[in-house]
Amino acid sequence: MANKRSSNIPALNPTKKLVIKNLKIKPSIPDNYQEQELEKLCEAVIAIQTSTAIQYTMETLYQAVVNMCNYNLTGVLYNKLIELIETHVKKLFLNFTEVTNEYDKIIFLKKINQQWSSHREQMLLICTIFLYLDRTYVLQNPNVSSIWDMNMKLFRHHIMLNSNIQNRTVDGLLLLIEKERQGDMVDKSLLKSLLEMLTDLKIYRDAFEGKFLQATERLYATEGWRLINELEVSEYLYHVEKRLSEENERVIHYLDANTKWLLIYIVEKHLISKYVSTILQKGLEQFLNENRLGDLKLMYNLLKHVKKGLTELCINFNGYIKKYGLTIVIDPEKDKTMVQELLDFKDKMDIIVKQCFQGDKKFGNSLKEAFEYFVNQRTNKPAELLAKFVDSKLKKSNKESTEEGLEKLLDKIIVLFQFIHVKDIFKAFYKKDLAKRLLFRKSASVDAEKSMLSKLKQECGEWYTSKLENMFKDMKISKGINVAYKQYLTHFKDTQLNVIDMTVNILTMGHWPTYTVTEVAMPNEIIEYQDHFNKFYLAKYRGRKLQWQPNLGHCVLRSQFKLGNKELQVSLFQATVLLLFNDYQLLDLKEIITMTNMEDIELRRTLQSLACGKARVLIKSPKGPDIGDDDQFSINNDFSNKLYKIKINQVQMMETNEEQEAIKERVYQDRQYHTEAAIVRIMKTRKSLMHNLLISELFNQLKFSIKPADLKKRIQSLINRGYMERDKDNPNQYNYIA
Numbered sequence: 001m002a003n004k005r006s007s008n009i010p011a012l013n014p015t016k017k018l019v020i021k022n023l024k025i026k027p028s029i030p031d032n033y034q035e036q037e038l039e040k041l042c043e044a045v046i047a048i049q050t051s052t053a054i055q056y057t058m059e060t061l062y063q064a065v066v067n068m069c070n071y072n073l074t075g076v077l078y079n080k081l082i083e084l085i086e087t088h089v090k091k092l093f094l095n096f097t098e099v100t101n102e103y104d105k106i107i108f109l110k111k112i113n114q115q116w117s118s119h120r121e122q123m124l125l126i127c128t129i130f131l132y133l134d135r136t137y138v139l140q141n142p143n144v145s146s147i148w149d150m151n152m153k154l155f156r157h158h159i160m161l162n163s164n165i166q167n168r169t170v171d172g173l174l175l176l177i178e179k180e181r182q183g184d185m186v187d188k189s190l191l192k193s194l195l196e197m198l199t200d201l202k203i204y205r206d207a208f209e210g211k212f213l214q215a216t217e218r219l220y221a222t223e224g225w226r227l228i229n230e231l232e233v234s235e236y237l238y239h240v241e242k243r244l245s246e247e248n249e250r251v252i253h254y255l256d257a258n259t260k261w262l263l264i265y266i267v268e269k270h271l272i273s274k275y276v277s278t279i280l281q282k283g284l285e286q287f288l289n290e291n292r293l294g295d296l297k298l299m300y301n302l303l304k305h306v307k308k309g310l311t312e313l314c315i316n317f318n319g320y321i322k323k324y325g326l327t328i329v330i331d332p333e334k335d336k337t338m339v340q341e342l343l344d345f346k347d348k349m350d351i352i353v354k355q356c357f358q359g360d361k362k363f364g365n366s367l368k369e370a371f372e373y374f375v376n377q378r379t380n381k382p383a384e385l386l387a388k389f390v391d392s393k394l395k396k397s398n399k400e401s402t403e404e405g406l407e408k409l410l411d412k413i414i415v416l417f418q419f420i421h422v423k424d425i426f427k428a429f430y431k432k433d434l435a436k437r438l439l440f441r442k443s444a445s446v447d448a449e450k451s452m453l454s455k456l457k458q459e460c461g462e463w464y465t466s467k468l469e470n471m472f473k474d475m476k477i478s479k480g481i482n483v484a485y486k487q488y489l490t491h492f493k494d495t496q497l498n499v500i501d502m503t504v505n506i507l508t509m510g511h512w513p514t515y516t517v518t519e520v521a522m523p524n525e526i527i528e529y530q531d532h533f534n535k536f537y538l539a540k541y542r543g544r545k546l547q548w549q550p551n552l553g554h555c556v557l558r559s560q561f562k563l564g565n566k567e568l569q570v571s572l573f574q575a576t577v578l579l580l581f582n583d584y585q586l587l588d589l590k591e592i593i594t595m596t597n598m599e600d601i602e603l604r605r606t607l608q609s610l611a612c613g614k615a616r617v618l619i620k621s622p623k624g625p626d627i628g629d630d631d632q633f634s635i636n637n638d639f640s641n642k643l644y645k646i647k648i649n650q651v652q653m654m655e656t657n658e659e660q661e662a663i664k665e666r667v668y669q670d671r672q673y674h675t676e677a678a679i680v681r682i683m684k685t686r687k688s689l690m691h692n693l694l695i696s697e698l699f700n701q702l703k704f705s706i707k708p709a710d711l712k713k714r715i716q717s718l719i720n721r722g723y724m725e726r727d728k729d730n731p732n733q734y735n736y737i738a
Helices: 033-049 058-070 074-093 102-129 131-140 147-160 163-181 188-200 204-230 233-253 257-271 273-289 293-303 309-329 338-356 361-375 381-394 403-419 423-439 446-460 462-489 495-499 524-540 572-580 589-596 600-611 657-686 691-701 708-720
Strands: 554-561 564-571 618-621 632-635 645-647 688-690 724-726 733-736
Touching: 033 058, 033 074, 033 102, 058 074, 058 102, 058 131, 074 102, 074 131, 074 147, 102 131, 102 147, 102 163, 102 188, 131 147, 147 163, 147 188, 163 188, 163 204, 163 233, 188 204, 188 233, 204 233, 204 257, 204 273, 233 257, 233 273, 233 293, 257 273, 273 293, 273 309, 293 309, 293 338, 309 338, 309 361, 338 361, 338 381, 338 403, 361 403, 381 403, 381 423, 381 446, 403 446, 423 446, 423 462, 423 657, 446 462, 462 524, 554 572, 564 572, 572 589, 572 600, 589 600, 589 632, 600 618, 600 632, 657 688, 657 691, 657 708, 657 724, 657 733, 688 691, 691 708, 691 733, 708 724
Parallel strands: 564 645
Antiparallel strands: 554 564, 618 632, 688 733, 724 733
């Protein structure tokens, strides 16, 4: 059996925590201690307030405050201190006298500032002594103000809330500020100190700010009305800028920071907002005309701070561009300089937007809209002139620009091109001039030509430049064909063919402008050469047909004169006439017409260039600037020129209205084809469509502007030809006929 353990073992008691309590043993107060310490502290406070010597050290006084607080005499001490402060503040009040004149107002301000500064310094010292009282009694009693705050309340209540003193102080401050605004020198440190006093006393807004802003409003309301009528706009704007700067300086130097918004608003309201229309009407056009960038920049900077200021500026800026632009575009007398003037005007406006209007997109878009508006107010002409301007810059004769300068110019031209609605008109004239540059080798730079094409392609797409690019392809292919033809000629022993160095350009019909075929009886040498080339080309490219264009040809003739040999660079028509004089010494107009079979007008132009121009290789009898029916011509054997190679320019006929209209008519015809193709495309996809929806789709797809009436004609034409029909139940609906 297991032994049983005894059950009477005593239980262990749990461990007890030892708690040490912080027992505050109130020291016994010595006899007369309260009276002695209070008297000591009161003497010290009065000595500080009266700026006399203190009998005790700061450590002694501070320890006295600590002891009284430890003896639970905080309330007594606090009340006594406040009593002393209030008594002192009441005495200060008695120091201020009546103000009788302006000079006394300044004296009064200095006196109150002196009293405030002195009292403030005294209170800082008193608060240092009674710091322990603030940390104990004040912190433990939420309803009791700190010694400093209580001092402020007492100073505010007994002095600054007195209507007489407050009014004198505020009136004096306003007087100083008024004098400063008039340009007088004033004591800014005095202003700053007193306004800080009002802020510390928490009466700045109620006592000063309202009256100050009212005085400001009266001043600038009167000043704005007077100066806007007296000063030039430029002077007025600089005055406004100066005023705003001055008011900002006042905020920095002595006004409360919270006053700034209302103060600047008042200045802007009475000097800018009220007179936005007047400023723009009197100044904007003048600034823009005279390119006064500084004034424009200042105008923008001032107007951007007022409501709708920039909106009004933008509207007036837009109106100016439209008005000025129309004077360039509408006047036919400016056609010769139109494009250059537009480029210069655009550069000028771009600089203004960038430098004066901070590159503001709103103004940039307004500039574009204005240009697009006025450029298209004269139908077709700007597009035509822009194409001719490009031609003049891409010709060899243009020596104004370097390659880099030409590239920048082309970029500017493309910007103008973007504004033009009738881009197909531009293309038609550009194509005509490009053909001449390529065929007559007048292009200044192939790189510049291709760069221009690239820019047009980027702007309008491949469809726009495809035929133009094919013109370059034709020229490249022609070079290869001519090389092959020269190799072909080596198999012939005919010396006449080898004497002539002839180059033929093969132009694909449809890629190039449409040229009228001109019949002319060319010299036998050229006819023989043409026959050989025909045989060579048609043998190589069966099924094709060649149509010669003599009006596009040009030649170099080696000529012998008494004074020396020359090389004459002439057109094929000029060469045809000159070669006649190898066999004849004298020919009249009728004989030359019979021999050359040239049109009368064309022949007269050709003879005029040879006999009446600068290089007179023919002698005309009788002399005169015009070609008469009975005139006779002979070779000028005495012809001389300092140059060996002489270019004889053909007398250029000004493009007649008929020629220009013919180009435009071809454009309109192309538009009809594009329009009808677009209609068929849309209807083939949609099968059935309402009239308004079809018109809307066409406007989105067509790359040129077209009138709704013209669209209706094209729709009707397609209906008549059986491509589509009107719905039987709804005449406003069209159905596609497969």
